[in-house]
Amino acid sequence: MFDKIIVVSEVSNASSEMVKCIKSLRSLGAEECLLIQCFNPQDVDAGVSSYLTSIFNENLKNQSTMLAEQGFTVKTQIISGNIKNEINRIAQDDQYSLIVVGAEKHSIVGSLFLGGIAYDILYGSTKPILVIKDSNPEQPTEDTKDLMPHILFPTDFSKNADVAFEQIKEMVKNGVKKVTIFHIQDESKINPYLLHRLVEFNEVDNGRLQKLKDELLSLCDVEVDILIRYGAPTTEIIKHVEEENIPLIVMGTQGRGFIKEIFLGSVSHNMVRHASASVLLIPGNRK
Template sequence: MSIRKILVPTDFSPNSYLAVEAANALATRFGAEITLFYVEATHDYLVLDIGSTGAREEREFEMHHFDEAKELVSSDVECHTMVDKGTPYEAILAAAESRHADLIVIATHAHSGIQRFLLGSTTEKVVRGAKCPVLLVHPDPDRSPARMLVDLEKIVVPTDLSDTAKAALPVAAEIAKSCDAELLLTHVIEPLTGLGFGTGAEQVYALQRGLQEATSEGLTKFRSEVPDGVKSEVVVLEGTAHDELAGLVDREKAGLIVMATHGHTGVTRWLLGSVTDRVSRTATCPLLIVPPS
């Protein structure tokens, strides 16, 4: 993966500025350019209540806040601004296409007035529709997302061991190589469900052993595809996916999670269902979501 152009959707809220800082950290590392993108939402999509009375006030508002956001971008990083109108997720995806973006960086966990833009259906639709990776950034009380990316030492790469899940590996490896970070190749064995009444302890034990052996074998094969020169470690966890991933991030002080979309049922649920939301809420680091190759 080559990161040369980064799109940063912003509503000019404090949390969206965290995304600008995170994008700047990556742009500095990879020599990329940044485009700050603001959506003048229509219909029921409220990006921000600016209280303007006309187009002139709207332009002044945008220019003022774009100037504030650009203050967060290093002087040696090329930075552009862009404005469009429409449904936020459609405008974001169109902007990513027109700017040939290699990465979209978007903030989550905004206050209620703009939460729909930054956290709910819009973010999920951007993740589903984007042809490039999407980095989700949210506040952490102890370290800024940008600082985590600057000081990056460990990257968690969850996998369901499917071929499509491998899409995350080259992206994670490229980032790891750029900062000499270690990849933690991780699979979570979730509790067995759907067992018939009367299933004996020996049968359950045999099933668990089979899962563990298949996981170990699959992760070993997965690890063999890590490029030479990139450090990696295999991690097998048992429990609820989002809890185990969040716990691993905390224990290892990982600065980034890189996950692929559209793997088997388990990882699809991790990424596009309730588990994704919980990971993005509970993990104390940015989450990079990679589309299929």
């Protein structure tokens, strides 16, 4: 499923904690890992650049050891220049199936990670992207962390969501034990003119959710919950994630790269920015 992955590293506690979560991907077939350190030498002077390079090499060495202990075949690389284009070029040319980034906001060199490199990668990628969150990066643990015991799949029944659901099915085949399929009746689209039809909408959409549930149950022994809520999609998803302590959200989004103008303000964007759970974004097949 995700046999070859790119992991975008930083020098931070959260980045090391991110690496501990990546072992979960072994159950999805991940074997090869390219560990990339991003660096723009134009941001610092020559003396600092040389010093940072030595730090980056040491960081890559430590994290590659952690990944090797998890069973991955690991290569490392420091890249500079146009980070977004370079990472996406490598992913495309060398047929990597997933890009993994961390949700750390501040690095040792002061960058706003989710405001810079991570979002640049999101906007340009045609590959699935896993954004790994850590709720408490300042208190690292020794153990690896499992992202797969419970997955939340928010769906609006769109073609993009259908593409993401195909990935959900593969994840279930590879050992995911619980999936919650979640649909939110968007208050902004229903209230006030269609509010009188809410019961009708719920009945129709419950039938759609049940069909998706039956598809998953036909694959293997998996626990599947279906859920409908009324409100703002972002608010309802975040609320449910926190109530149930769900570690991973899987969502469909725009194909052919995440278009910046569309991604900004979308539910996918809000999940990456605000949800406590990690987020796996699956690009659709938009033509």
